[in-house]
Amino acid sequence: MKMWKKNLLVCWFSMFVTGIGMSQIAPIMPLYIKHLGISNTSSISQLSGIAFGSTFVISAIFAPIWGSAADKFGRKPMLLRASLGMALVIASMGLASNVYVLIGLRLLQGAITGYGTACTTLIATQTDKEHAGYALGTLSTANIAGSLIGPSIGGLIEELFGVKYVFFITGGLLLIAFITTLLFVKESFVREDRKILTAKEVWSSIPEKSLTIVLSVTFLIITMALYTIEPIVTVYVTQLSKNTSHIALISGLVFSASGLANIIAAPRLGKLSDKIGAHKVMLIALIAAGLIYIPQAFVKNPWQLMILRFLLGLTLGGLNPSVNILVKKITPTSITGRIFGFTTSAGYFGVFAGSVLGGQVAARLGISCVFFVTSALLLLNAVWVYFRLYKKLT
The missing domain is CATH 1.20.1250.20 (MFS general substrate transporter like domains)
Structure with a gap:
């Protein structure tokens, strides 16, 4: 099997697992904020919006930075950084002492994301022109598939074990993505541009x-x-x-x-x-x-x-x-x-x-x-x- 096909399979699985993990959190965010001591309904809604939306704003700022790092150091190191970092940060959310610690960890999560970008870059650069559409189209379904079943799994975990365990299990899923990437993703990275380019360059x-x-x-x-x-x-x-x-x-x-x-x-x-x-x-x-x-x-x-x-x-x-x-x-x-x-x-x-x-x-x-x-x-x-x-x- 060609390298791009093997990596596509591994990246699909890892992004699927990541999609499950990430989508589990959004539906239970208001419940967790209430668990952390916020009882006013309007405050819960407001803080849930901040905790959810802030991650995407920070992710938008850091995405080009991690994209640049992928071009300098390789795509696999970025996959390992993002998956392990998110595993640790999201698991830590289950230990948050108050809602402000939770929001701080959500901001940190936004800063260290980039798994999907690195996966897309890896597959795009390894796949030949004739199969690029198929490979990138297939990869795009992974996160969506995970996101579809994630909320149901999150709700089930909350029902069976309690709201904190959603974060612990999500961290565990991301750790699986890290281990899978470490063992099975192959990359022969040679940096084409030896000079560190500025944004203008x-x-x-x-x-x-x-x-x-x-x-x-x-x-x-x-x-x-x-x-x-x-x-x-x-x-x-x-x-x-x-x-x-x-x-x-x-x-x-x-x-x-x-x-x-x-x-x-x-x-x-x-x-x-x-x-x-x-x-x-x-x-x-x-x-x-x-x-x-x-x-x-x-x-x-x-x-x-x-x-x-x-x-x-x-x-x-x-x-x-x-x-x-x-x-x-x-x-x-x-x-x-x-x-x-x-x-x-x-x-x-x-x-x-x-x-x-x-x-x-x-x-x-x-x-x-x-x-x-x-x-x-x-x-x-x-x-x-x-x-x-x-x-x-x-």
Whole structure:
């Protein structure tokens, strides 16, 4: 078996485990903050938002730094650093004495993340051009698959053992990712650029600056579109549902539908990208995603919403891999990690901006308007991609 195939298998497993571990924490964060002595409901909501969102903001700042380190020292050392660091920090959250220690550890977690960026860079630089779409498409499903089942596992652990053990078990899962990476990931790293480049020099060495900007902004918009809906899914399902006794279950199914479709579609659309070009798949997927958001504002019951979210997931399977494929295509190998760091940073900002935008639009204009705004963002981005990227690459 070729090295890139072995590493793809190991990275997929490790990112899957990491996805399970990370997604277990978000649903139980309010419960843990209450456990730490905060009893006021509004304070719990506020502190949960800070504890959750702050990690992504710090991650966005540090992603380019770890991407640069991956280009200097190799991708495997970054995988080991991130997995072991997160294992220790997240396990320590279970020992937090108060909510401010918890928030401090969440900030530290944001500073040491970078496992996904290093995995993507490793696979992108090792995989031959003919199989890049398939490899990156397959890799993109790992974190999504883990995120789908993580909340259920976290809830089960909380029920059986108590809220602290979610953090201990998450740390254990990340330790498994560290050991798996240490033993099975192979990398023959030779640094192509012996000189330590400044940010300005890195920018100067990018041959396709305008395309790099388009791809980074597109990744931000894609992530925003995914997360504008997340804060309001449960509220929207409550409005649509006549049977209020299963709201949590139905909301979970609605949320999971797009992730399941993404897992199905991403490897196949990655293969299609290898045949017809990632820029074509990206443009079609952007337009389709933008259009599918519109009817979600008019559904009459949760099952209609679930079907549309599944269709949306099929289109999203062609977006993230396409961005990564095109970044690989236009970026010199010596700075691939740094550029993936920039696009990952844009994605983290997209998570934060999307969550804030969705909540604000829903509060001021109504939930239906969230779908219209998200659709407009994607369709405008599609127009920009057509003129600035698609026509140039075609």
